[in-house]
Amino acid sequence: MPRIALLPITLLLLAAAPGPIRYVVDTGATSVSAKVAFLGLASKTAEFPKVTGGATLSPADPQSMRLDVTLDARALQAPDRVTLRKLRGEKFFWVEKYPTVRFRGSGLELTDARRGHVEGQLTARGVTRPVRLQITFDTPPRDAEAVAPLRLTGTTTIDRREFGMTAYSLIVGKKVDIEIRARMTPG
Numbered sequence: 771m772p773r774i775a776l777l778p779i780t781l782l783l784l785a786a787a788p789g790p791i792r793y794v795v796d797t798g799a800t801s802v803s804a805k806v807a808f809l810g811l812a813s814k815t816a817e818f819p820k821v822t823g824g825a826t827l828s829p830a831d832p833q834s835m836r837l838d839v840t841l842d843a844r845a846l847q848a849p850d851r852v853t854l855r856k857l858r859g860e861k862f863f864w865v866e867k868y869p870t871v872r873f874r875g876s877g878l879e880l881t882d883a884r885r886g887h888v889e890g891q892l893t894a895r896g897v898t899r900p901v902r903l904q905i906t907f908d909t910p911p912r913d914a915e916a917v918a919p920l921r922l923t924g925t926t927t928i929d930r931r932e933f934g935m936t937a938y939s940l941i942v943g944k945k946v947d948i949e950i951r952a953r954m955t956p957g
Contacts, residue, residue, distance in 0.1 A: 790828040793920045793954035795821050795839065800952045802841055806930070807943030814942075816857055818871070820845040825920065825954055827878075832911040835878035837888055837903070839950065841871040861937035868895045875903055883910040888924075894933045901926050903950075916956050924950040 802818040820842035827835045843865045848854035858865045875890025884907045892901040908921035930936075930946050 789830075790826050790834070791914055791916050791920075791956055792824060792826050794824045794957040796919065796953040796955050797821055800950070800954075802839075802948070802950045805947045805949075806945070809941055810943075814849055814853055816853075817847040818842070818845065819847060821950075821952070824957075827911055827914055827920065829912050829914045832878050832880060832886075835876065835888065835911070837873065837875045837890065839873045839952070842869065843871050843894075844869050856938075862895075862935050864895055873901065873903065875901075878905070878911065880911070883912070884908075892926075892928065892933075895935065897933045899928070899932050901928060918956070920952075920954045922950075922952050922954075924952070 797820065800821045802821055803815050804818070805813050805815040808814045818841040821839060822842075823837075823839040825835060825837045843863045844858070846854070846857055846863065846865065848857050857863055860867075863871070871892070871894045873890055873892050875888035878886050878888050880886035886905055888903045888905060890901055890903060891898050903924045903926050906923045909918075911920075914920060926948050928946050928948065929944050930942075931939075931944055
């Protein structure tokens with residue numbers, strides 16, 4: 771008899787469990803940067819101001835998170851015109867042939883309430899390689915609400931040579947630190 775009495779409560783709890791929430795990148799509040807060593811003494815940072823995409827996150831099952839972000843490489847910005855021309859050119863991003871950079875990831879593995887990583891694939895310059903994106907959320911993903919924005923910072927380091935960007939190896943570092951600061955809205 772007690773099991774039958776618990777059935778309505780169990781059904782109510784299951785119905786109230788939040789399902790997946792779809793988020794869309796807030797392009798005005800999202801930024802992506804790529805920083806590389808320059809001449810072994812300093813660094814240069816490129817910015818990607820045009821970001822699209824989104825995420826799907828279930829607060830009840832954060833491990834099922836999916837993330838899909840696309841950068842418009844043609845809109846790439848650099849600290850000076852010479853660097854900008856070279857980055858957009860054939861030896862680096864070759865934006866005429868490869869106008870976008872894309873990260874697609876899934877399977878959030880939390881290391882604590884607000885931090886974790888997502889395994890994914892980064893495609894740049896027509897080359898796709900596996901990448902682990904370290905993620906920090908402003909609020910725990912288990913507390914995500916269908917009416918509130920999702921804010922996160924993602925970081926990773928890649929070897930530019932793996933993406934066919936091998937030019938100027940004596941001047942430009944091999945490792946590139948990438949950071950995405952995203953605000954995504956339910957949608």
